[in-house]
Amino acid sequence: MKKVIVKPALLVLSIVFAVLSTHGQVQVLKENRPSGAFTRIVNNCSADIMLQQGNHNEIVVEADASVIGEIKTNITGNSLTVDMHNARPFKKIKRLKVWITVSNLEEMEINGSGDLTTQNPIRSQNLKLRINGSGDARIEMEGGNLDASINGSGDVNVSGVRGTLMLGIHGSGDFEGSKMQLENAILSCFGSGDIRLEGKTANLKIDSYASGDINTLNMPAEKVTLDVKGSGDVKTWATQVAKVKLMGSGDVIIQGNPKDRQISKMGSGSIRFF
Structure with missing residues (x-):
């Protein structure tokens, strides 16, 4: 069984874009997470999933700088799981999104409060x-x-x-x-x-x-x-x-x-x- 786990040490390989949001001085980051083959998406947290179908698989996390490291995107077998290591009150989080591109999709599961929206x-x-x-x-x-x-x-x-x-x-x-x-x-x-x-x-x-x-x-x-x-x-x-x-x-x-x-x-x- 193939298992890909995103750890803080691996995040240095991610492409990080920092922008200042319109919500005061909260810093919002974007990280390209390591991806692999998956056909199933499971969301266990409050992150919103923005899903599109393409010719490759890609995972991009967009969130407040204070919480982006706590968002976990793990691939085990054919499943991509989105979770948070330490959940914080939602009212304190200004941005919490995961942009997912998948070539072949078979199953989606929502176990948390995050929404899922297809882009195409x-x-x-x-x-x-x-x-x-x-x-x-x-x-x-x-x-x-x-x-x-x-x-x-x-x-x-x-x-x-x-x-x-x-x-x-x-x-x-x-x-x-x-x-x-x-x-x-x-x-x-x-x-x-x-x-x-x-x-x-x-x-x-x-x-x-x-x-x-x-x-x-x-x-x-x-x-x-x-x-x-x-x-x-x-x-x-x-x-x-x-x-x-x-x-x-x-x-x-x-x-x-x-x-x-x-x-x-x-x-x-x-x-x-x-």
């Missing part, structure tokens, strides 16, 4: 996204499948998924998707986070077991399969087939006037077709 469309045949902290993610994709899960409070905004979307919400973070061109959308909601999708799909499967609301009225589906056992409301658009099993208190609204309707209702929620 990401091309990946199968991309995994895990939100376990409070950091938000704003991702633009250029096709490919997405397997996403939100276990924390961070919100996710994704565009450009083509193929299959698998989404599981176990926390309070919301998920918003746009420009979806899907064959299959499989959504599971076990938390309070809401889901809103735009685009189109052939098949839509929703399992709603908690209080999160789901709205896919702007993503027509040929076939919709719903299993609603929680208090969250579900709004969908079905053009051909709608299979609904309602055992909770959440309300279901289906547009599109599907001819094939298979309904099972045992809860207090309502089912309405428009």
Whole structure:
């Protein structure tokens, strides 16, 4: 297993740019960190990740001079981990960013409060996204499948998924998707986070077991399969087939006037077709 660890002694090899920020006299530094091969990015701290895809891998840390040495960028196996050795109160830090260029990306994981933002469309045949902290993610994709899960409070905004979307919400973070061109959308909601999708799909499967609301009225589906056992409301658009099993208190609204309707209702929620 290949392991690359950035230590203070190695930082002398980095290219350092110092500028005075507009926040008083705080000095902001940029350091080029040693890089290697990685396809997975894990953020365990409050640093914001600025991500772009290119023909090489590169890591640049931009932060206050007082904390830049505490930001660790370690590569173990295929994973790049961003962490802080000694976390300080965020209000005392004026700049804390890590600029990452990656040629091939397979997985992203946010465990801290730092946000993740893509700077250009990401091309990946199968991309995994895990939100376990409070950091938000704003991702633009250029096709490919997405397997996403939100276990924390961070919100996710994704565009450009083509193929299959698998989404599981176990926390309070919301998920918003746009420009979806899907064959299959499989959504599971076990938390309070809401889901809103735009685009189109052939098949839509929703399992709603908690209080999160789901709205896919702007993503027509040929076939919709719903299993609603929680208090969250579900709004969908079905053009051909709608299979609904309602055992909770959440309300279901289906547009599109599907001819094939298979309904099972045992809860207090309502089912309405428009």
